[in-house]
Amino acid sequence: GDSVTQMEGPVTLSEEAFLTINCTYTATGYPSLFWYVQYPGEGLQLLLKATKADDKGSNKGFEATYRKETTSFHLEKGSVQVSDSAVYFCALSDPGGSYIPTFGRGTSLIVHP
């Protein structure tokens, strides 16, 4: 079945450091890929998405590129801020499988001033 694997956290960085959170997936078809972010005490919200191979999703300085050859969708940001501290979830929606989105376990990011 479909699955999403994320790197374990927490990821702890200083402000202005470069961020990478790894995400790989397994799917039967050609899924859409998503990154959601959850700030403390809140629900999840969509950060960015990509719907086909080589697409790059971007939002708020975050980027992720849909790599079909490596089945990956790594999240990157060139310079993190304290306000980026949150939990980040990689997810997929696979038209070839269930329409229920599949989430990774989440990666906590802690940014220190």
Added chain:
Amino acid sequence: DAMVIQNPRYQVTQFGKPVTLSCSQTLNHNVMYWYQQKSSQAPKLLFHYYDKDFNNEADTPDNFQSRRPNTSFCFLDIRSPGLGDAAMYLCATSRRLGTGGSEKLFFGSGTQLSVL
């Protein structure tokens, strides 16, 4: 703005006392989900509705029930809450695509349930 609204934001109940959590949406999405999220864990899908069709996850305890009286509203009923049911409960919606798959999920802010 169209959105997913959960009430209340915080809910305190007593051990064994039934409790109902509410979710409403103005997006006219055909799928509504209930997730349970415990601290530092991924959201765990309890069940979802695709229109009026109820879909229960295999490992969701019988203690958890749900109702969807119309497109806009969905309720989570916990018949006899235990201490282990204390968690954040997240409601989400999406639009199932005709070709399969679904668009992104829209989440409410969640209801934090405490069981005393």
